[in-house]
Amino acid sequence: MSALTHACCSKPPTDTQWQRKGEDRALTRKVNGEERRAYRTGPRESKRGIIAIYDIFGFHPTGIQFYDRLAMAHGGFQVSAPYLFKQIMPQSLLGNREGVMAWLSEHGDYKNTHFDEVIRAAVEDLRADGCTSISIVGQCWGTFIAIKAASEDDSPFLAAGGPHPSFTTVDSVKDIKCPLILFPSKDEQDMVPVIEAVNEKRFSIKSMQQRFDTMHHGWTSSRGDWSDPEQLQAGLEAVHLLAEFFAQAAEMCEKSE
Numbered sequence: 053m054s055a056l057t058h059a060c061c062s063k064p065p066t067d068t069q070w071q072r073k074g075e076d077r078a079l080t081r082k083v084n085g086e087e088r089r090a091y092r093t094g095p096r097e098s099k100r101g102i103i104a105i106y107d108i109f110g111f112h113p114t115g116i117q118f119y120d121r122l123a124m125a126h127g128g129f130q131v132s133a134p135y136l137f138k139q140i141m142p143q144s145l146l147g148n149r150e151g152v153m154a155w156l157s158e159h160g161d162y163k164n165t166h167f168d169e170v171i172r173a174a175v176e177d178l179r180a181d182g183c184t185s186i187s188i189v190g191q192c193w194g195t196f197i198a199i200k201a202a203s204e205d206d207s208p209f210l211a212a213g214g215p216h217p218s219f220t221t222v223d224s225v226k227d228i229k230c231p232l233i234l235f236p237s238k239d240e241q242d243m244v245p246v247i248e249a250v251n252e253k254r255f256s257i258k259s260m261q262q263r264f265d266t267m268h269h270g271w272t273s274s275r276g277d278w279s280d281p282e283q284l285q286a287g288l289e290a291v292h293l294l295a296e297f298f299a300q301a302a303e304m305c306e307k308s309e
Contacts, residue, residue, distance in 0.1 A: 064143055065274035070113035073120040079134070079173040080180065084166050090174050091116065091133040094123030100302045101183030103174055103201070103209075104133035105194030107273045108156065110140040114276035115191065118215075118287065122189070125295035130183055132174045136160075136167050136197075160193065162200045171201050175208050185302040187211040187230075189294060191273040192218045195234070203227040211257070211301035213294050215264075215272040216240060222249045231255040233297045235262050235290050239269035256304050262293055 074093025082088070091111065094102075104119050106112070111133070123131040137159060145151040162168055171188075178186055188209045190198030195214025202212040207229040214220070215235040222245050225232065232250045234243045243261045250259040267286050270276060278284040 064146055065109050065112055066114065066277045068113045068277050068279065070117040070120075070278075072116055074116075074123070074131070076135075077177075079170070080177050081173045083169045083173055088170050088173065089135045090177070091119065091135075092131070093120050093133075094130045095128040096130065096181065098128040098130050099182055099184045100127070100129045100299070101175075101178035101181075101186040102129045102131045102298060103171055103178070103186065103188040103198075104131055105136065105171075105188070105190035105197045105201075106133060107192035107194050107270060108141050108152070108160070109274040110137050111135075112274035114278055114287075115273040117278060118191070118272045118276075118291065121288065121291045122295055125291050126299045129295070129298070130178055130181060132178055134170045134174045136165070136170060138165075156193065160197075162197055167197060168201065168204070171197075185210050185305045187213070187298040187301060189298075190214045190217070192216055192270060194273075195220055196224065199224055199228055199232070202230050202232075204229070210305055211298050213297060215290050215294075216267075216269045217243070220246055222246055225250050228253070231257050231297075231301065232259045233261070233294060235264055235272075235293070237263075237267040237269050237271060238265045257297075257300055260297075262290075264290070 076089050077092045079088045119131050188198045195217035196219035198212050202209045209230050211230050213233040216237045236243050247259045247261050264286050
């Protein structure tokens with residue numbers, strides 16, 4: 053597994069504001085005996101759902117804005133962003149790569165921290181609310197978790213995606229069960245080999261990457277400041293491309309029914 057980018061380990065979140073359009077809701081099913089929650093946004097009448105996985109700093113106003121705008125794009129999606137971390141990574145670890153990796157190993161393991169079960173519970177709630185097609189998106193480290201979820205043998209996801217992905221390698225997608233769209237920033241390596249590996253699986257729609265070489269790592273989540281017109285424009289482009297990709301996957305599924 054490749055390491056986090058330097059920005060992940062050294063740059064703090066931005067101080068931005070955004071008025072949430074959605075609400076926190078308890079997941080219907082408890083996980084490991086505990087009640088868990090998710091941020092829910094988007095039109096309740098939509099039959100298309102998205103699971104959203106945040107970055108290592110958890111929920112942040114720019115990340116919430118990303119989810120709210122995604123929920124209203126391309127006809128609308130019901131978006132569910134589960135609360136995965138029980139505690140957020142302390143900013144005192146910034147600049148300490150080994151410390152960040154150790155914290156993630158303890159608090160961010162896909163199986164040991166029951167993230168897989170939380171994601172499944174969130175999927176169940178989207179289905180109960182009428183969603184007949186579901187995709188998944190992650191930001192930074194969240195892209196790695198999204199790919200993990202989309203690589204399960206019983207994965208429900210029609211498509212997966214991620215802006216400024218971390219830990220995303222050819223090996224990480226070897227078992228993925230759906231097409232993938234990635235948005236690397238100037239701080240990430242080229243993802244063409246990853247996309248080519250997924251396209252070898254010959255899914256019904258082609259995987260793709262769109263580089264944002266003027267953007268820094270984290271610009272759609274905790275390190276983003278969409279009061280900056282350039283960041284906002286790039287963010288809206290990422291939202292549009294992601295929604296279009298997920299809508300295309302949903303349309304393929306609807307035509308086959």
